Amino acid sequence: MSECKNLAGCSFVNCCEEYKKTTGVNGFINMYCRGARMEECVRLRLCDTVGKQVVPKNMMPNGYPLPGTTKEGWSKEAVSPKQYLEK
Numbered sequence: 001m002s003e004c005k006n007l008a009g010c011s012f013v014n015c016c017e018e019y020k021k022t023t024g025v026n027g028f029i030n031m032y033c034r035g036a037r038m039e040e041c042v043r044l045r046l047c048d049t050v051g052k053q054v055v056p057k058n059m060m061p062n063g064y065p066l067p068g069t070t071k072e073g074w075s076k077e078a079v080s081p082k083q084y085l086e087k
Contacts, residue, residue, distance in 0.1 A: 002034075002038070003033065003034050004032070004033045004034070004038055004041065004044060006043075006044060006047060006052075007033050007034075010033070010043065011055070011056075011057040012028075012043060012057070012058075012059065012060060012061065012066075013029060013033065024067075028060055028061050028062070031061075032044075032061035032062075033061070037061075040061075041061040042059065042061060042062060042063035042081055042085065043055050043059055043060075043061055043063075044061075045081075045085045046077060046078065046081055046085070049085065050077045054075045054077045054078055055078065056071075056073070056074045056075075056078050059074070059078060063081055
């Protein structure tokens, strides 16, 4: 299976060391970054649609913040991405 074009530079994968070893994060990486749900990744789609600069470091591939974090400081595109991700 292919790998996400943004995997090497993805802040979700790279910035959250405390989460990297958890089953949940590895599951997200396997599903979204290397798996069948790659095209559903909110991070990837926001990056491609409105630019990498609007994708928060603490946003998971499903569009929610990492556990223990909030959407505080997220851009309007990141807080409500649906309108920007319409196919």
